[in-house]
């Protein structure tokens with residue numbers, strides 16, 4: 001038995017981004033204890049200043065007091081210690097894994113928010129109330145604080161991510177189609193790239209922090225996509241949990257294979273991820289041009305400039321432009337540029353097949369780095 005104190009994971013059972021780190025910790029066998037971030041005086045006095053003053057879930061604290069804020073930075077830290085165990089080495093799989101990390105964690109906010117907040121019947125209400133009040137555990141007015149945050153979500157987050165009455169039908173059609181495609185894939189393979197989870201799996205599990213456990217989307221998954229339900233379950237188990245598959249070794253698929261079923265998933269993601277990224281890139285670059293005097297090291301806010309506008313199946317969407325998407329997309333582009341010519345050609349061919357090749361061109365005009373646990377303009 002170990003006596004070492006576990007890492008504290010400040011997060012919530014309902015939080016999208018906490019799901020990525022929780023799943024990673026479970027798979028890596030890293031001991032952690034999960035606690036709500038907003039609740040304690042300790043968090044505000046000791047953790048927040050070390051987290052750049054930005055309160056976001058997940059944030060972790062090591063027993064020696066070191067703090068890392070942001071799920072991506074947390075995975076980066078542990079992956080660097082472990083020879084990047086979950087990063088495929090072969091060209092196409094490497095790019096797809098990084099791409100699914102961006103799409104999963106940044107590109108599925110619309111269905112994640114829609115299903116959480118637009119099925120506000122009594123079951124969902126109780127579900128959301130319970131989780132939001134827990135965030136303010138210990139406060140006398142936890143219920144009021146929870147309600148205030150819920151109101152803010154309705155005012156800002158939902159419309160900001162393009163969840164408005166005109167888009168509900170589109171969001172639901174797209175999600176049902178995604179479940180179908182994921183279900184086909186997870187009928188053949190236990191993880192996205194074969195027989196072990198990749199960074200892409202950890203990115204994609206993030207929105208399933210909502211879509212894999214909130215009452216309405218959970219019921220959809222149980223009814224229409226049992227194999228996806230199993231993948232969500234598998235991603236939360238320390239062992240590989242793939243008894244329904246024949247597997248000789250817990251490894252990524254051989255020969256840099258990207259299975260047909262995964263190409264279909266990527267083609268589905270391209271429908272809104274590509275035009276939304278193009279619109280956000282334009283909006284951020286316009287904002288950067290207007291804010292040239294921004295000092296190096298200034299915090300890159302979650303959203304900047306005007307919302308980007310794009311059209312999907314005849315429906316116009318307007319969504320906030322988030323620099324963080326491009327912080328992650330740069331990793332895809334950087335990994336692509338580091339490949340040999342012949343490998344780049346293979347990857348480009350695959351991206352074309354997935355309708356995703358344009359993503360390599362969407363670069364914001366000022367790079368983003370990290371300083372003192374914040375994303376900053378370099």
Ligand SMILES: N[C@@H](CCC(=O)N[C@@H](CS)C(=O)NCC(=O)O)C(=O)O
Pocket residue numbers: 015016017018055056057058069070071072324
């Ligand atoms: N890029 C961050 C995003 C984290 C994030 O935005 N988390 C949300 C909740 S899932 C949050 O904490 N928002 C502020 C708050 O709830 O106070 C990550 O990957 O960790």
